[in-house]
Amino acid sequence: xxxxxxxxxxxxxxxxxxxxxxxxxxxxxxxxxxxxxxxxxxxxxxxxxxxxxxxxxxxxxxxxxxxxxxxxxxxxxxxxxxxxxxxxxxxxxxxxxxxxxxxxxxxxxxxxxxxxxxxxxxxxxxxxxxxxxxxxxxxxxxxxxxxxxxxxxxxxxxxxxxx
Amino acid sequence: xxxxxxxxxxxxxxxxxxxxxxxxxxxxxxxxxxxxxxxxxxxxxxxxxxxxxxxxxxxxxxxxxxxxxxxxxxxxxxxxxxxxxxxxxxxxxxxxxxxxxxxxxxxxxxxxxxxxxxxxxxxxxxxxxxxxxxxxxxxxxxxxxxxxxxxxxxxxxxxxxxxxxxxxxxxxxxxxxxxxxxxxxxxxxxxxxxxxxxxxxxxxxxxxxxxxxxxxxxxxxxxxxxxxxxxxxxxxxxxxxxxxxxxxxxxxxxxxxxxxxxxxxxxxxxxxxxxxxxxxxxxxxxxxxxxxxxxxxxxxxxxxxxxxxxxxxxxxxxxxxxxxxxxxxxxxxxxxxxxxxxxxxxxxxxxxxxxxxxxxxxxxxxxxxxxxxxxxxxxxxxxxxxxxxxxxxxxxxxxxxxxxxxxxxxxxxxxxxxxxxxxxxxxxxxxxxxxxxxxxxxxxxxxxxxxxxxxx
Numbered sequence: 001x002x003x004x005x006x007x008x009x010x011x012x013x014x015x016x017x018x019x020x021x022x023x024x025x026x027x028x029x030x031x032x033x034x035x036x037x038x039x040x041x042x043x044x045x046x047x048x049x050x051x052x053x054x055x056x057x058x059x060x061x062x063x064x065x066x067x068x069x070x071x072x073x074x075x076x077x078x079x080x081x082x083x084x085x086x087x088x089x090x091x092x093x094x095x096x097x098x099x100x101x102x103x104x105x106x107x108x109x110x111x112x113x114x115x116x117x118x119x120x121x122x123x124x125x126x127x128x129x130x131x132x133x134x135x136x137x138x139x140x141x142x143x144x145x146x147x148x149x150x151x152x153x154x155x156x157x158x159x160x161x162x163x
Numbered sequence: 164x165x166x167x168x169x170x171x172x173x174x175x176x177x178x179x180x181x182x183x184x185x186x187x188x189x190x191x192x193x194x195x196x197x198x199x200x201x202x203x204x205x206x207x208x209x210x211x212x213x214x215x216x217x218x219x220x221x222x223x224x225x226x227x228x229x230x231x232x233x234x235x236x237x238x239x240x241x242x243x244x245x246x247x248x249x250x251x252x253x254x255x256x257x258x259x260x261x262x263x264x265x266x267x268x269x270x271x272x273x274x275x276x277x278x279x280x281x282x283x284x285x286x287x288x289x290x291x292x293x294x295x296x297x298x299x300x301x302x303x304x305x306x307x308x309x310x311x312x313x314x315x316x317x318x319x320x321x322x323x324x325x326x327x328x329x330x331x332x333x334x335x336x337x338x339x340x341x342x343x344x345x346x347x348x349x350x351x352x353x354x355x356x357x358x359x360x361x362x363x364x365x366x367x368x369x370x371x372x373x374x375x376x377x378x379x380x381x382x383x384x385x386x387x388x389x390x391x392x393x394x395x396x397x398x399x400x401x402x403x404x405x406x407x408x409x410x411x412x413x414x415x416x417x418x419x420x421x422x423x424x425x426x427x428x429x430x431x432x433x434x435x436x437x438x439x440x441x442x443x444x445x446x447x448x449x450x451x452x453x454x455x456x457x458x459x460x461x462x463x464x465x466x467x468x469x470x471x472x473x474x475x476x477x478x479x480x481x482x483x484x485x486x487x488x489x490x491x492x493x494x495x496x497x498x499x500x501x502x503x504x505x506x507x508x509x510x511x512x513x514x515x516x517x518x519x520x521x522x523x524x525x526x527x528x529x530x531x532x533x534x535x536x537x538x539x540x541x542x543x544x545x546x547x548x549x550x551x552x553x554x555x556x557x558x559x560x561x562x563x564x565x566x567x568x569x570x571x572x573x574x575x576x577x578x579x580x581x582x583x584x585x586x587x588x589x590x591x592x593x594x595x596x597x598x599x600x601x602x603x604x605x606x607x608x609x610x611x612x613x614x615x616x617x618x619x
Contacts (some may be wrong), residue, residue, distance in 0.1 A: 018567040023546035043569040063360035069295040097311035
């Protein structure tokens, strides 16, 4: 059993991709990790980019990442060092983008009401559960075919393995 | 008449399931299945250069099926900065190198409108696109869904992608919309009721006798806006309205092979089984839909216009893949004809074909006479890149699809969403207003005008 410890950034419902990564940058900032990280959550929490630490997790409400299909809304968080986004639910394109870019996404509605920003949670990915304040919060595993993509580190890495 | 009954796939499947079964070469599929689908069309736009950079990480040198790619330059077009211009130049290089023929230059229009007009997507087909409003094509009886850039790169390399077969929500439309109420109002009402996550991970299908009264332009609003309800895809079965639109449009855009293309679509068309199973059923009486407005800063913050108090606006925008078609521009022209706009109104046709038709019909002249600005066909300021972005404190009334904070480039601005006639009327009045409430004003002003008063 391997547990990892993570500091929490807590947000609410319906956080959309325009506030995660503003549309005005989408054709000029694509792959430079430092640039991506600098604008992460710019219109939601202007203090986030300066204070986030590698290994932090985001805990949010329902429908995280609704709106645009822009992949920078995933890659800016990965570039900022975010280990996982734990949400009550995800918008479907965001969910796919995360899997296909190797950003850990966990659907766990129960934990949202229990934690606040600055708390520390423990994550056990193999057992598919979160630990906080003496309680276990199980979350659903992804289907086998999809887990293969996540385990490869994303869809590009997966295709490289296959070819 | 098109006939789907000979399809061997027939069981108790929704239209979405039948389309996905075909795309993944299966006899049938059910919700929850993970299938590997080979889409007929893979869409990208100004994001093509970024996708090409991902593609270059793969061992495949060449796009596997270049004839399946469709690329438009629409999101920052014409380019507002040298960096955007260079992005377009890179895309043109990629198009040339890979031998891609379905490429549409700056000014042709918005991807979703152009691909329908050009007959690239039609009944029975499947499209996956690097754009969240890729749900659009379902109005023609296609399966279409938005995906991310890495997934498009993967599709270029392999021609296939994993998809989870979604549950289908059925929405049955009955009756007819009242005068002054549009498909946009129907979608805002639905999203307000079911929420912006109301169809998350799910497909939406529209049916019922209410569809017959909805024009092609209106139907596209339905499937386009379901992206704002979280839907993976949205569709409806082709009918006489669909076939007539295809016949008339393809004759213009594909003079050399329009008959063959129409025949191809007729053979490809699929229809839901009468006993198809829906995860949920909603029945809507179109007569009960009121003019709606989505208030800042979410689409599901939707209220009847009649329930919103006096709200001043600074600027209006009519356009986008949602509401930039001929019907929308006609509605705006009919409101502003013979009037003077009090507030700025930007009108951006969804395609060059729409612009041409709107000019021929005199709508563009009406709009210009009233004081409106006409922009190059494309996405315009919808996603905050260029051509009409907002200033801090601006209140915008828009016919677009999203009013998220910062969407039009400025987090300190407010965006209201409505149908195009309400946008136009609000720019005439200087505040949120339905055109029906302007009519008295117009009559009065015409009389005053006749007496030489030009204060309007």
